[in-house]
Amino acid sequence: MRLPAFLGLLALMLQEAGTASLPKKMRKRREEEGDAYAALPLGDEALNPESYGEVIDLSNYEELTDYGDQSPEVKVTSLAPPTRTSLTKSTKALRTPSPNPMLARPTTLGLLTSPANHGLPTCLVCVCLGSSVYCDDIELESIPPLPRATAYLYARFNRISHIRAEDFKGLTKMKRIDLSGNSISSIDNDAFLLLAALRDLILSENQLAALPVLPNGIEILDVRLNRLQSSGIQPEAFRALEKLRFLYLADNLLESVPGPLPLSLRSLHLQNNRIETMRSDSFCDAEEHRHTRRQLEDIRLDGNPINLSLFPGAYFCLPRLPIGRFI
Numbered sequence: 354m355r356l357p358a359f360l361g362l363l364a365l366m367l368q369e370a371g372t373a374s375l376p377k378k379m380r381k382r383r384e385e386e387g388d389a390y391a392a393l394p395l396g397d398e399a400l401n402p403e404s405y406g407e408v409i410d411l412s413n414y415e416e417l418t419d420y421g422d423q424s425p426e427v428k429v430t431s432l433a434p435p436t437r438t439s440l441t442k443s444t445k446a447l448r449t450p451s452p453n454p455m456l457a458r459p460t461t462l463g464l465l466t467s468p469a470n471h472g473l474p475t476c477l478v479c480v481c482l483g484s485s486v487y488c489d490d491i492e493l494e495s496i497p498p499l500p501r502a503t504a505y506l507y508a509r510f511n512r513i514s515h516i517r518a519e520d521f522k523g524l525t526k527m528k529r530i531d532l533s534g535n536s537i538s539s540i541d542n543d544a545f546l547l548l549a550a551l552r553d554l555i556l557s558e559n560q561l562a563a564l565p566v567l568p569n570g571i572e573i574l575d576v577r578l579n580r581l582q583s584s585g586i587q588p589e590a591f592r593a594l595e596k597l598r599f600l601y602l603a604d605n606l607l608e609s610v611p612g613p614l615p616l617s618l619r620s621l622h623l624q625n626n627r628i629e630t631m632r633s634d635s636f637c638d639a640e641e642h643r644h645t646r647r648q649l650e651d652i653r654l655d656g657n658p659i660n661l662s663l664f665p666g667a668y669f670c671l672p673r674l675p676i677g678r679f680i
């Protein structure tokens with residue numbers, strides 16, 4: 354089969370498979386977490402992945418069995434068609450309609466990660482719907498080149514380890530980036546900085562020890578389940594983020610409450626870190642006793658080796674006490 358034909362077919366399969374059900378792994382995780390993502394506000398244009406309930410009938414893909422004379426010497430990261438074995442295997446899986454077609458896809462999805470294939474349109478391996486690009490669970494090793502109009506990127510549960518400055522360059526429409534469940538250990542400092550429309554940045558379940566500079570319009574920052582240390586957060590990192598409402602930093606290696614925190618903040622999740630002590634002005638301005646922080650109603654400090662009773666002057670401006678150990 355010729356290359357264009359193969360790519361066309363691949364695109365078709367992925368369009369279909371992508372709109373079927375979410376990968377089982379992800380659904381399971383979402384259930385375990387009580388689906389914290391679903392609680393986050395999504396943009397109007399973002400589709401709710403949970404609505405992808407429909408299981409498609411793959412019986413139309415019979416012709417995939419015809420991979421007569423492919424060379425067996427092919428790596429998954431190359432543009433050439435995959436080996437006969439892997440295709441035969443996945444085709445077999447496709448022919449028996451499986452309850453989860455995502456698991457039965459061929460293993461050619463490393464396609465985009467090879468620098469030689471830079472021109473390959475991302476929408477062949479990801480599902481592009483309006484301004485949303487869905488690249489979940491397809492073994493990506495880096496951010497693929499994205500359409501200029503991309504506003505929502507979902508690239509969860511891949512193998513991305515590094516975010517380069519140029520990955521999001523010029524994507525001025527980008528509102529939400531969700532890269533949870535990758536292996537990201539480093540992000541170029543200005544990779545997100547110029548994304549003026551960015552509201553939600555989801556980096557949970559990665560290997561980050563430090564945060565990059567954040568764009569001012571950000572509303573939700575989720576870096577749960579990483580390896581963040583206090584030294585990896587710049588002293589003024591959050592001060593200028595005047596729209597930041599949700600700051601999720603639970604399950605990291607933080608030793609202190611980050612700050613100063615913008616007045617817009619509603620939720621600060623710091624549970625399961627290594628916080629032992631706190632400045633008395635972490636939340637409230639000690640100089641200004643009439644000052645209140647009505648928005649900051651949800652602070653979690655449980656799972657830290659800190660005795661919150663030792664800081665009685667730290668909470669007077671809050672609408673309610675932080676959750677944590679007071680004895």
Ligand SMILES: *[C@@H]1O[C@H](CO)[C@@H](O)[C@H](O)[C@H]1NC(C)=O
Nearest residue numbers: 660661662663664678679680
């Ligand atoms: C926590 O601090 C309070 C107030 O100083 C003190 O009475 C209590 O014993 C401390 N608890 C622990 C476990 O150190």
